[in-house]
Amino acid sequence: MKVEIVTRRDGEQEIVAYDYVPRDDSEKPMILDVLLQAQANGMPDLAFRYGCRARNCGVCTVDINGRPRIACRARIKEGDRISPMATLPALSDLVVRRDGVARQMRGRLATAGQGNDLNVSAPDDYHALTGCIECYACLHECPMHARNFDGGLPDEQAVEDRPDPAEGYTSGNPFSLLKLQRIRIDPLTSEAGKSSALDNAIDLGLDACVGCKGCKCGVGIDLIGKVIWPMLEAAGDRLAEKG
Amino acid sequence: MPIEVDWCDYDVVVVGSGGAGSHAAQAAAATGARVLVVSKDPIGASDTKISEGLATVRESGSDDDSEEILSENLKMAGGDLPLNAITDAFAADSKEAYDIYRRQGLRPEIDDERDIPKPLPLPMGGHTRRRSVGHRNSGIAFGHANWNMIVQGEGIDYLEDSWFLDLVTDQAEAGTDKSVVGGIIYHAALGRLIAVKTSSVVIASGGLSTLYFPKTDTMRGNTGDSYAIAARAGADLVDMEQVQFLPFCLASPPSYEGLLVGEPVTASYLGVLRDKNGKVILDGVFLRTRADCSSAIMRAVEDGRGSPNGGAYLDMTANKRPPRSGPYFMRFVESALPSAYKVARQAMSKAAGNCEEPWEVRPSAHYMMGGIRADEHGASVAGDGDGSAGAGLAGLFTAGQAMGGVFGANRLGSTSLTEGAVFGRRAGEAAAHLARKSATRDTREEAFTPMIENIRRRFGQKGDSAAAVLKLELQKAAWINIGPVRTADRIAEMERVLSDLDAKLDDVAVPGYAEWNQAFIEFEELRNLIASARGVCLASRERDGSLGGHVRMDGKQISAFSKPYSTVVSHSPGGGWRVRRVNRDRTPLKQIIAFKIQDAKRKAAVKWLRMLPAGMQDRALEKKYLAVMGAGGTAKEVMPGGADAAVGEATQA
Numbered sequence A: 001m002k003v004e005i006v007t008r009r010d011g012e013q014e015i016v017a018y019d020y021v022p023r024d025d026s027e028k029p030m031i032l033d034v035l036l037q038a039q040a041n042g043m044p045d046l047a048f049r050y051g052c053r054a055r056n057c058g059v060c061t062v063d064i065n066g067r068p069r070i071a072c073r074a075r076i077k078e079g080d081r082i083s084p085m086a087t088l089p090a091l092s093d094l095v096v097r098r099d100g101v102a103r104q105m106r107g108r109l110a111t112a113g114q115g116n117d118l119n120v121s122a123p124d125d126y127h128a129l130t131g132c133i134e135c136y137a138c139l140h141e142c143p144m145h146a147r148n149f150d151g152g153l154p155d156e157q158a159v160e161d162r163p164d165p166a167e168g169y170t171s172g173n174p175f176s177l178l179k180l181q182r183i184r185i186d187p188l189t190s191e192a193g194k195s196s197a198l199d200n201a202i203d204l205g206l207d208a209c210v211g212c213k214g215c216k217c218g219v220g221i222d223l224i225g226k227v228i229w230p231m232l233e234a235a236g237d238r239l240a241e242k243g
Numbered sequence B: 001m002p003i004e005v006d007w008c009d010y011d012v013v014v015v016g017s018g019g020a021g022s023h024a025a026q027a028a029a030a031t032g033a034r035v036l037v038v039s040k041d042p043i044g045a046s047d048t049k050i051s052e053g054l055a056t057v058r059e060s061g062s063d064d065d066s067e068e069i070l071s072e073n074l075k076m077a078g079g080d081l082p083l084n085a086i087t088d089a090f091a092a093d094s095k096e097a098y099d100i101y102r103r104q105g106l107r108p109e110i111d112d113e114r115d116i117p118k119p120l121p122l123p124m125g126g127h128t129r130r131r132s133v134g135h136r137n138s139g140i141a142f143g144h145a146n147w148n149m150i151v152q153g154e155g156i157d158y159l160e161d162s163w164f165l166d167l168v169t170d171q172a173e174a175g176t177d178k179s180v181v182g183g184i185i186y187h188a189a190l191g192r193l194i195a196v197k198t199s200s201v202v203i204a205s206g207g208l209s210t211l212y213f214p215k216t217d218t219m220r221g222n223t224g225d226s227y228a229i230a231a232r233a234g235a236d237l238v239d240m241e242q243v244q245f246l247p248f249c250l251a252s253p254p255s256y257e258g259l260l261v262g263e264p265v266t267a268s269y270l271g272v273l274r275d276k277n278g279k280v281i282l283d284g285v286f287l288r289t290r291a292d293c294s295s296a297i298m299r300a301v302e303d304g305r306g307s308p309n310g311g312a313y314l315d316m317t318a319n320k321r322p323p324r325s326g327p328y329f330m331r332f333v334e335s336a337l338p339s340a341y342k343v344a345r346q347a348m349s350k351a352a353g354n355c356e357e358p359w360e361v362r363p364s365a366h367y368m369m370g371g372i373r374a375d376e377h378g379a380s381v382a383g384d385g386d387g388s389a390g391a392g393l394a395g396l397f398t399a400g401q402a403m404g405g406v407f408g409a410n411r412l413g414s415t416s417l418t419e420g421a422v423f424g425r426r427a428g429e430a431a432a433h434l435a436r437k438s439a440t441r442d443t444r445e446e447a448f449t450p451m452i453e454n455i456r457r458r459f460g461q462k463g464d465s466a467a468a469v470l471k472l473e474l475q476k477a478a479w480i481n482i483g484p485v486r487t488a489d490r491i492a493e494m495e496r497v498l499s500d501l502d503a504k505l506d507d508v509a510v511p512g513y514a515e516w517n518q519a520f521i522e523f524e525e526l527r528n529l530i531a532s533a534r535g536v537c538l539a540s541r542e543r544d545g546s547l548g549g550h551v552r553m554d555g556k557q558i559s560a561f562s563k564p565y566s567t568v569v570s571h572s573p574g575g576g577w578r579v580r581r582v583n584r585d586r587t588p589l590k591q592i593i594a595f596k597i598q599d600a601k602r603k604a605a606v607k608w609l610r611m612l613p614a615g616m617q618d619r620a621l622e623k624k625y626l627a628v629m630g631a632g633g634t635a636k637e638v639m640p641g642g643a644d645a646a647v648g649e650a651t652q653a
Helices: A031-040 A099-103 A124-129 A143-149 A174-185 A191-203 A223-242 B019-030 B067-077 B084-103 B138-152 B225-232 B290-302 B326-336 B338-347 B415-437 B449-458 B467-482 B488-507 B518-542 B589-611 B614-629
Strands: A002-009 A012-019 A061-064 A067-070 A081-083 A090-092 B005-009 B012-015 B035-038 B156-159 B162-171 B178-187 B192-197 B200-203 B243-250 B272-274 B280-282 B312-315 B359-368 B396-398 B565-572 B576-583
Touching: A002 A031, A002 A090, A031 A081, A031 B467, A099 B138, A124 A174, A124 A223, A174 A191, A174 A223, A191 A223, B012 B019, B012 B178, B012 B225, B012 B415, B019 B035, B019 B084, B019 B138, B019 B156, B019 B200, B019 B415, B067 B084, B067 B589, B084 B415, B138 B156, B138 B338, B162 B225, B162 B449, B162 B518, B178 B200, B178 B449, B178 B518, B192 B449, B200 B225, B200 B415, B225 B396, B225 B518, B225 B565, B243 B290, B243 B338, B272 B290, B280 B290, B290 B312, B290 B359, B326 B338, B326 B614, B396 B415, B467 B488, B467 B518, B488 B518, B518 B565, B518 B576, B589 B614
Parallel strands: A002 A081, B005 B192, B012 B035, B012 B200, B035 B156, B200 B396
Antiparallel strands: A002 A012, A061 A067, A061 A081, B162 B178, B178 B192, B243 B359, B272 B280, B272 B312, B312 B359, B565 B576
């Protein structure tokens, strides 16, 4: 099975053809199977992230033909092109720099004011949100996230204009909104905590969700129904005032 | 241009961002210490996040549970290798430590009547009480809590994509023992080295299961970093032969090889293990420990009665068949270990997924029960018996899988998530305490120089070998020689392989560029895997019988009544590797006998159940399930997402 792998060394990008040898006749390999075999067979320094091989850790996301896929649990077919996630800055080969997303949440996750009684069950919607594995597939075509890069992709930007991920991106994304919505529906969050979570969502650019055709979750969480709409609804008047 | 070095200093440095690391960082920061967390994987992407999400919560299942009973369960399961002070600490702190997770947003289902988190309907193997609490989204829910702790953490700075390469030690004054003065970090995303000055380092960077890849169900990052870093700095390692192999993992198809599909408890009342001829090799599976099951499978394999892919068959069809109790069983399997069952359904046939066909299972490396030798505060210890912190490496602390002495020869299900929280917190507090005492000390930059120069020389190293390829060689040899089945000859063969690989390290090609240099990363991880494997070899040689995690084909089963001992492995630059024994306290005879009788009774009760005529058996089982699960038989939704909704499965070839 012939596929293409986009590599990048010391800033130089190259497209490498790789011929995957199936381990048995019926094998329909995952993307990660191809990467592991390539590393063992001719590309020993190939850089890619992976962790659990079971779609739980969220670190192995790559783009297949320009769309994000979780490498350990997405099948690959003849002619596919594997490239690093386009929504984050590329480092080496398929490895992108992820930490600008997490760092934007610093100081925004306060859950202070919780009650002392921890023995309270959470609603189903709460658990739907803690299923997020932080794979960042949801950054794909997100207009809010694109604001960090002048509305485009990080690698299209001039080097001097690129934001420093170490500072945390200023504009949010479905993942950061999910983190905030989780705080809002946690039965143990105080009213002040809930309202500060909404403030943070607005600060991260919730207005970008108005009129957006919507985001897609890598593990099937209903982002629009369980994150975006509840937040837009709660923020409605304030967003309208903002214009 | 050689890779550049940045300097910084912190009160406490925590290596690792999983359950143990995040709890250590938070505990240290809570005392006012300035904390740096160093993580090679993204924050929180650890074994905790990908675990089954079961936590031991004392008293969650019944009021007759106690600290004494929990501590005794751990110690007895561990073959008396765990330290009393450590199992007591685990039992004492387990509820409080779990509540820290809850304050960070972990929300278990609550038993409203008893006003406490609801445990699984059956005790997990080796626990004499129900106290294993399951969670929606399994470990992922814990991952969110750990992530929040570090990302939000006041007083906590963190680096991801950063490999903590080695500890730096120095003498405080001439003639005194060396103590920790800092460490060297490779920040791959920035392409720089970071030299951090600190008096207190908590190593919480996980285990070594990647030594057995792909026959493992854990994170790729488990390259033995914890043990190698500690040993190179002169710390003792304990019980390094005790690698835990989970019995019920997949042997095929290739993309799923090694992944977990069940625990002994999954087998429920009637599940048995069979060899390739259909003969029962272990009954009463749900009451057995993980070690019992792994050992039964591997003995059959060694005897030529293994399944096609080198395992055995877990046969649960008898649970499924009865018309009344069968549906309860299915709900039990679905809800007890949701993510393992999800893997089983995806990877195997539909009939197998419905438990109408036996599952082909093979043990996988899951957890390192040995590790850095420490006391109940996670402080490095050395010396005879339980050891003393005074003799250990001052300034080194540890928690989680990195730490030894907690579980000994067998770790009970659901204990590791609790362990990370309990000892993470203790180690974080102890590390911060030491930092306060050492606040005025001057650190000599010269102590860092030789190490920095060595690392710089690796960038641009010429050679004909690739670390990623040598790693495959190592992994293959490790499964055969120091995997679940061992003999003196195989251990000797492994030591030969390790010497070969060691010699090749200087011939590994590493390009010169600094930013995310994968070859350098592979080199460092290979070096750590080799050092950890050395520890496993030495300790396995010293442990000349079967105990716990592995079977010695050329030795006897070590009895619970014999005098227990632990193995201690250490390394010195001049003297190389050495191994010795330290004595352990045996549980009083009366207690061992009482435990054995209780255990035999429970197993007999199940045997009796299997003998009943079908109709009576069905009704008896229905009653049992009703008693433990309630009439609703809560079948939790398997999350996250269905196959249709998920990006992963949507790309069928």
